[in-house]
Amino acid sequence: MRIAYLGPKGSFSHQVAKATFPQGNLYGYATITEVMKAYERKEVAYSIVPVENSIEGSVHETLDYLFHQASIHAVAELVQPIKQQLLATEKGKRIEKIFSHPQALAQGKRYVEQQYPQAQLEVTASTAYAARFVAEHPEQPYAAIAPRSAAKEYGLEIIGQDIQEMPENYTRFWILGESSPNLSLLAHEKKISLALTLPDNLPGALYKALSAFAWRGIDLTKIESRPLKTALGEYFFILDIHAEKEALIDFAIEELTTMGITYKILGNYEVYRIKEQ
């Protein structure tokens, strides 16, 4: 089975793809949008994309594309722990430059300041690119902040372990596809994600939309506004709902429609936690 993920090899997305589809043929794409388009073009059976990080928040490229352009759905959610490693071609090496994605550099800042106060920080497009770049320049005094799987992928040594500042760091990934995949992981909850567009931008409309869920005792786990891209101050709203009472949710959604609120289902999925690797 063909699976698309955000490459290159050794990225957190790649780690999730391997944990979820150990028998799959995995194809890395350069951007999140390309990963989603791979599924739309039927190049793959499933696409895996990041949706939210516990520190950085939502991944707008994913949510905006699903709302504005795509008619594809999340059929499973994977929660991946994020642990950053400092990688180099050999242990004990002099390090003068450290490469990584800006968020990983920020997460490893305290460790780097203590251990390599003289090192220059250099931004790359992703953590896995940084690891690949360091592996390609063994003669240089370079290191990368990247996931453990990037060390294996590019033959690098872990010279600093779990260097991220925040111990609780997780990323939610969605599997986009036709129907729920058959995973050998244990699901621990079921959720539905909706995008609502209100008939006007009165606060009353949002309040009424939330009422439809609240009085039925339906738990929302997240609410977020994103710009409609029409004018400043116009938004659509992303709601994540605990899907324990599906019949009640159907009623609530029907009620929204009669109020003139339009909705798009972004996903209906089981949530799986991936163990640390």
Next chain:
Amino acid sequence: MRIAYLGPKGSFSHQVAKATFPQGNLYGYATITEVMKAYERKEVAYSIVPVENSIEGSVHETLDYLFHQASIHAVAELVQPIKQQLLATEKGKRIEKIFSHPQALAQGKRYVEQQYPQAQLEVTASTAYAARFVAEHPEQPYAAIAPRSAAKEYGLEIIGQDIQEMPENYTRFWILGESSPNLSLLAHEKKISLALTLPDNLPGALYKALSAFAWRGIDLTKIESRPLKTALGEYFFILDIHAEKEALIDFAIEELTTMGITYKILGNYEVYRIKEQ
């Protein structure tokens, strides 16, 4: 009066700083966090930071810092139209590489594909950096996507005018300071921005918080969740409120407190629109 903005010169922030404080001594800082720290350290009387763009959404670096670390407030809001120009050292020049911030590259993509289909796109940290870099390499076949003010600042020619895809593109900027500055602009509304932390993450709590405003007829113009950075699924909420009925807002906030909801006032400000330059 000393004013801090997000540099370098020629950035949209610089444009806002010049329009707002035409007599001010303007100091450009390298990052949004540095701009806010300049005010905290009393290096400046006011700091100007971007908070939200009509296409990209909230500027998380600004809002997260104000919520998590700062005890400073917005005392005015400026709304700046965002128009992107294609700049080069001379008209009619061969262009092989186009530099800009990723969002500006995305906004100018259609124009570039039509006019310069062979050009390579290169990412820079900001639009103004791109303009400065192009000005520093007049012998190279380079162009930058940047604001009009960057052309003036770095002596570049506008070779493509208003090339952004979305005609309606605005950015909200906040002026952080002790008290409302005396601006020679016309205010057109008054708003209050609050950050709420709910006693637990039950949806009921958010619904009750919104109720306190809704039944008093207080208009919310925006609601957004941001990660508390504690665990996946724990958020704080940013509410923008129309501040017409300030006494009612005081009652609503008092009611929140009795419900165990804690709040932080991020700003209490008049909103000004900056004319296109």
